[in-house]
């Protein structure tokens with residue numbers, strides 16, 4: 001019997017094999033859609049979990065997405081950093097001094113203005129330096145990333161994390177017996193305190209206490225040099241400001257949190273034997289500076305032909321600051337580190353009295369804001385569009401003026417850069433960094 005002619009498959013068989021093909025395609029599509037939905041759901045649950053259980057570590061971000069970003073970033077980075085052997089090797093390498101009796105310094109806020117300059121200066125003379133910074137969005141984080149790139153070229157690692165992350169801080173102290181902490185991480189800025197008050201409490205009070213808690217428990221305990229502020233002089237009228245003057249009239253929440261820091265430093269010195277030195281910076285300026293400060297945004301606005309507000313006091317007097325060039329501030333910070341005595345305690349137990357100091361670091365020659373603008377007009381070769389306005393009641397003070405005789409006596413602090421020379425260096429940097437023409 002001839003075999004059935006299979007060349008002519010019946011219509012039904014052809015239809016069935018078509019349906020089978022369609023169904024398998026549909027099945028693949030359905031399962032990949034399901035897989036995508038499950039993955040998306042897990043990702044959202046993870047973000048939701050981290051956000052609910054780990055509220056933003058630094059509440060100074062302006063938008064919620066950056067809160068989540070920062071929180072997740074900090075968590076992932078500290079979780080990742082918390083374990084990696086290669087990461088620990090990098091931490092040790094960065095922190096190890098390369099000169100006899102070199103320091104091993106944890107610099108908090110190392111991606112910041114003063115922090116990055118100090119880190120470079122310490123590393124260049126052979127000290128070990130490890131940075132810590134949360135790269136928050138108080139001002140343009142890309143400037144902080146650019147500073148980070150500069151530091152990494154000098155073998156300085158900046159760990160991405162927050163001073164409120166005690167697990168991370170303890171981990172760093174487990175890996176490195178830091179001799180010093182240069183604590184510069186803070187919520188800076190006088191006027192922003194009225195927009196985001198809790199950011200100042202979170203960073204300048206809670207953050208500082210957290211750093212001190214980890215330091216007092218360390219063995220050996222490090223010596224600590226930290227950033228206070230000329231703003232603690234507040235509404236004082238006796239000039240020049242001196243460290244023995246009373247400082248109980250802070251004019252801004254920022255100043256109050258720095259004043260609180262000085263009281264907290266006294267407590268941790270008294271109870272745990274921590275060696276603590278507070279530095280009252282006076283309006284620091286220079287290359288790689290902070291875009292939220294007047295000299296910086298005046299420059300930007302003048303270059304862009306935008307108006308600037310020049311403050312005068314309520315009775316129309318000049319507003320002035322003891323503007324201090326960054327290189328002079330760095331010398332002050334390094335001098336304070338080099339003369340800091342060891343902490344006397346270990347593992348949280350005090351073994352004797354410890355050093356407690358506070359110093360003014362200023363330029364000792366205040367200059368009016370109007371003069372600052374005139375210098376910038378000359379350097380930028382532009383005429384500023386000035387609105388002369390009464391200083392808003394936003395925590396600003398009419399003047400600052402530093403007496404630096406204590407810092408001169410104890411570590412040879414002597415400011416050498418006047419405002420014109422310092423602003424010339426700033427404008428030169430500004431032009432090169434932002435790619436604009438400049439005649440300086």
Ligand SMILES: O=C(O)[C@H]1O[C@H](OP(=O)(O)OP(=O)(O)OC[C@H]2O[C@@H](n3ccc(=O)[nH]c3=O)[C@H](O)[C@@H]2O)[C@H](O)[C@@H](O)[C@@H]1O
Pocket residue numbers: 188189190228229230231280281282283284292293294295308309310311312319320321369391396397398400
């Ligand atoms: O000395 C300090 O400890 C402080 O110095 C600066 O605070 P401030 O002196 O107010 O610096 P700017 O915000 O750059 O203001 C400089 C001057 O310009 C004035 N100004 C500011 C803004 C503006 O639009 N117009 C204006 O005339 C201010 O009143 C002030 O007299 C820093 O921002 C603080 O973080 C630091 O702690």
